Amino acid sequence: MTRRILVALGVFFLASHASAQSLDLFTKTTTEVAPGVYSYGAFSARSLFVVTSDGVITTDPVSAKNAADMRAAIAEVTDQPVKYVVYSHQHWDHVLGGQIFKDEGATFISHEKCIPHFARHPNDELVMPDQTVTGDHDLTLGDKTLKLMYFGHNHGDCMLVMQVDGTDVLYINDLVTPYSVGLGFMPDYDPGEWLRTLLELEARDDWTQFIGGHGIPVAPKDAMVQRRRYMEALMAAVRDGIESGQRLEELYDTIELAEEFREMRGYKTHIRRGAERIYHYYTMGW
Amino acid sequence: MRTLLRTPILALSVMLAFTACSTAQQPASTATPFGTLSAVTTDLGDGLYTVSAGGYRTVFLVGDNGVLVGDPISTPIAKQFLSEIRKVTSKPLLYVVYSHNHWDHVLGGQVFKDEGAEIWSHEACLPHFYRNSHPDLVLPDRSYEQKQVLDVGNAKAELLYHGPNHSDCSTHLYFPAQKIVHIVDTVQPYAVSGAGGRMNDSYPKQFVASLQKLEDEVPFERMVPGHGGPIAPRDAVTNRREYQQGLLDAVKAEIDKGTPFGEIPGAVSLPQFKDLLGYDQYLAANAQRILIYYTIGW
Numbered sequence: 001m002t003r004r005i006l007v008a009l010g011v012f013f014l015a016s017h018a019s020a021q022s023l024d025l026f027t028k029t030t031t032e033v034a035p036g037v038y039s040y041g042a043f044s045a046r047s048l049f050v051v052t053s054d055g056v057i058t059t060d061p062v063s064a065k066n067a068a069d070m071r072a073a074i075a076e077v078t079d080q081p082v083k084y085v086v087y088s089h090q091h092w093d094h095v096l097g098g099q100i101f102k103d104e105g106a107t108f109i110s111h112e113k114c115i116p117h118f119a120r121h122p123n124d125e126l127v128m129p130d131q132t133v134t135g136d137h138d139l140t141l142g143d144k145t146l147k148l149m150y151f152g153h154n155h156g157d158c159m160l161v162m163q164v165d166g167t168d169v170l171y172i173n174d175l176v177t178p179y180s181v182g183l184g185f186m187p188d189y190d191p192g193e194w195l196r197t198l199l200e201l202e203a204r205d206d207w208t209q210f211i212g213g214h215g216i217p218v219a220p221k222d223a224m225v226q227r228r229r230y231m232e233a234l235m236a237a238v239r240d241g242i243e244s245g246q247r248l249e250e251l252y253d254t255i256e257l258a259e260e261f262r263e264m265r266g267y268k269t270h271i272r273r274g275a276e277r278i279y280h281y282y283t284m285g286w
Numbered sequence: 287m288r289t290l291l292r293t294p295i296l297a298l299s300v301m302l303a304f305t306a307c308s309t310a311q312q313p314a315s316t317a318t319p320f321g322t323l324s325a326v327t328t329d330l331g332d333g334l335y336t337v338s339a340g341g342y343r344t345v346f347l348v349g350d351n352g353v354l355v356g357d358p359i360s361t362p363i364a365k366q367f368l369s370e371i372r373k374v375t376s377k378p379l380l381y382v383v384y385s386h387n388h389w390d391h392v393l394g395g396q397v398f399k400d401e402g403a404e405i406w407s408h409e410a411c412l413p414h415f416y417r418n419s420h421p422d423l424v425l426p427d428r429s430y431e432q433k434q435v436l437d438v439g440n441a442k443a444e445l446l447y448h449g450p451n452h453s454d455c456s457t458h459l460y461f462p463a464q465k466i467v468h469i470v471d472t473v474q475p476y477a478v479s480g481a482g483g484r485m486n487d488s489y490p491k492q493f494v495a496s497l498q499k500l501e502d503e504v505p506f507e508r509m510v511p512g513h514g515g516p517i518a519p520r521d522a523v524t525n526r527r528e529y530q531q532g533l534l535d536a537v538k539a540e541i542d543k544g545t546p547f548g549e550i551p552g553a554v555s556l557p558q559f560k561d562l563l564g565y566d567q568y569l570a571a572n573a574q575r576i577l578i579y580y581t582i583g584w
Contacts, residue, residue: 090583090584091582091583091584092581092582092583093581093582117583117584120450120489120492121491121583121584123583153417156584186578186582186584188584190417190418192418193417283389283390284388284389284390285387285388285389285414285418285420285423286387286388286414286418286453
């Protein structure tokens with residue numbers, strides 16, 4: 001069932017992103033974004049892998065099929081074994097299918113707050129983490145260090161942002177899908193904390209581009225700024241609506257942001273639901 | 287850092303759904319679709335009362351030593367509730383029990399705290415309260431993990447935790463002498479989930495397990511909800527559990543059948559539940575939430 005769901009989710013994304021830009025959802029590519037640092041995947045899902053002098057660190061396996069494809073892509077650039085798999089966060093559309101890496105002896109790592117989610121929502125295709133981190137952690141293998149950074153509750157509560165030390169590229173998974181409004185209504189989002197996370201990331205001057213969990217191989221920092229400004233605009237519009245006495249249904253029907261945001265992928269499909277999520281954030285405190 | 291809204295919220299989210307259809311539950315004089323604006327108290331026997339105002343409902347239990355009360359809702363409504371309690375007894379307020387973490391139920395606790403009450407919630411509410419504070423939210427003084435009995439003097443309430451459902455920190459407040467359980471938002475009798483059912487922070491699958499546990503372990507005969515009419519039979523809980531399971535099964539069946547992702551919410555049909563409040567308006571939204579659950583495991 002999982003594969004069908006992932007394909008379905010991809011189609012949903014496609015349907016949701018009816019913009020002028022054409023998208024290839026499923027053709028997976030490998031892009032070297034810094035020496036030994038690769039962005040692998042397609043619009044449907046994207047992962048980071050890092051080739052060191054003593055083996056490979058990869059991130060989300062996504063699904064058994066994707067993991068097999070990614071394993072082949074890794075083999076095209078190195079003969080080294082995969083030593084670590086680091087989960088970006090707990091959502092099934094990123095973390096399933098890691099068994100192929102387990103079989104070659106990889107150690108699986110996630111933030112510790114992913115564990116209760118995995119325990120509560122068991123899935124046969126999920127390889128449970130062998131190790132957890134509680135906050136920022138340097139994962140050193142051979143000549144490279146992958147910095148795991150925790151910014152709190154944003155897109156769920158166990159998201160790790162990653163950066164190979166010495167490079168100017170962040171792996172931020174679902175925190176930003178470049179030039180897209182994203183699925184703004186997911187239940188475990190904390191909009192305020194998410195905004196804070198983006199602002200903290202933007203304030204750092206040690207990176208200039210990022211890899212998201214979906215979308216193009218690598219995007220400039222501007223794409224994060226755009227998404228953060230979209231979130232601010234959406235939250236301000238909902239606040240204004242509430243303060244002027246609008247009820248949820250009215251907001252839902254009338255919400256509209258400035259032209260620059262209407263050009264983002266997924267705007268038409270997701271703006272109303274995004275507004276509903278923000279409405280609940282402001283009125284129910286979650 | 288977020289800026290907090292101070293706008294008074296009357297009746298939100300979950301029950302916002304039923305503006306058009308829940309009047310049937312109410313007396314003819316009802317001022318709002320979910321209840322009276324001014325407070326109305328109903329005596330449920332042996333010291334247990336339920337009081338409704340502004341579309342919200344709570345309970346209070348009067349014992350020899352004092353009073354236990356449920357959600358304060360908001361500062362103005364808590365004041366209305368307090369004056370209703372004072373019509374029944376002048377005894378001190380001993381305990382407040384928050385039903386869950388959502389602001390539309392738990393603000394205004396200071397009104398009761400000023401009367402001396404100690405505030406309780408399930409422990410899993412605390413991280414929510416820490417992360418999303420509100421000037422009108424009084425943090426609980428005490429929390430519990432699985433079960434806590436509070437005695438107000440020859441009258442007892444049991445705070446029971448049956449796992450995640452509408453939120454991950456819902457307390458089922460059980461009154462054993464009356465065989466009545468107070469369930470807030472997880473079960474709104476004979477209604478589907480409202481607008482919040484689309485994307486609430488609910489736990490779709492554990493929702494079923496939680497209600498099943500309540501039904502298996504607690505010999506309640508009736509329930510008092512957090513909105514609407516004062517009391518419903520035990521069957522209302524069973525009905526809500528079966529609706530939830532029906533939703534899970536129906537969405538899963540569409541996925542397995544290969545129905546395109548975007549079409550699944552509209553494709554789901556549960557004719558056996560067509561008479562539930564909000565069915566026509568919110569079935570697709572409820573199915574959407576289940577679809578997200580099956581897609582990302584949340």
